[in-house]
Amino acid sequence: MADSLTDPKMAEKLDGLRMTKQRKVVYDVVQELAIDHPTASSVYTKAKEIMPNISLATVYNCLETLTEAGAITQVNLHREASRFCPNLQPHAHFFCAKCDSVFDVNLNEQADASEPWNLPDGSKIQEMNVAMRGLCPNCQDS
Amino acid sequence: MADSLTDPKMAEKLDGLRMTKQRKVVYDVVQELAIDHPTASSVYTKAKEIMPNISLATVYNCLETLTEAGAITQVNLHREASRFCPNLQPHAHFFCAKCDSVFDVNLNEQADASEPWNLPDGSKIQEMNVAMRGLCPNCQDS
DNA sequence: GTTTATATCAAGAACTATTCTAATAAAGGG
DNA sequence: CCCTTTATTAGAATAGTTCTTGATATAAAC
Incomplete structure (x- = not known):
């Protein structure tokens, strides 16, 4: 699969990173549960099925390392x-206020579409957040 | 000013809400510090200058109430x-990774612009997050 | 291969931002 | 004003996460 840790492009990203058993398990679990957008503790629960001695702290460490x-x-x-989400394509997330599910929302392919996001039919947005991190003009210079 | 609590449109939003002294102070402080996008504890520090006995819990309560x-x-x-941000226009936020400042970013007026966000010249985005909350198609029906 | 350095792991303590609890106080309607 | 409702306060409690320590494992240098 394209997002596998053994994929050459992914290997490049992970350059200099030790792919320990724990990191592999955590990554595989995130892939497996991708559709749920698992929390650290969901990942922990599932990871323990594969590696019973893994600790929650290690799951947090691995998630942080993989994110970085x-x-x-x-x-x-x-x-x-x-x-956590293993989908590396640019996309947004929709959080359902009622059932607590989270799903990926892709950009609308048609540039002239009225709605930039390709939401499933029948979903209704109540709130929208857009945040960016980067360097402001002042900090760019120094 | 347009965003004042005494503005008719704002009054409508606050319908049914008791405008207590504390809520007024908290709102005024958020307005005053708007450019900084203050945290609850920044609001608390500033609010105490005006109302020394206000408690942190009250600041949290007021911020929650005003947000709702x-x-x-x-x-x-x-x-x-x-x-917290008193700017009610649709806009995004830019977080500087170096100086920790946060500022408002408006939508680009020109619909055909290459960049949908009107970022200050010289700023550089490293990461972008878009999240929505609402009702998914399943939950809409039930 | 052995030694030395570096990175990771596990367990639990510590931390931070936030929410909860229970008692007191303040608003607003009649 | 009085009464009921709602808000405030101070401190305790909580959730999620991060930190610390010592033990292991891996990699690098010799």
């Missing part, structure tokens, strides 16, 4: 528990 | 402390 390496991304809404 | 009423919005990036 760019293999997965951290997904948040307000201050709810972080969720 | 639609008078301010809660702004987050990952799980950093929430920040």
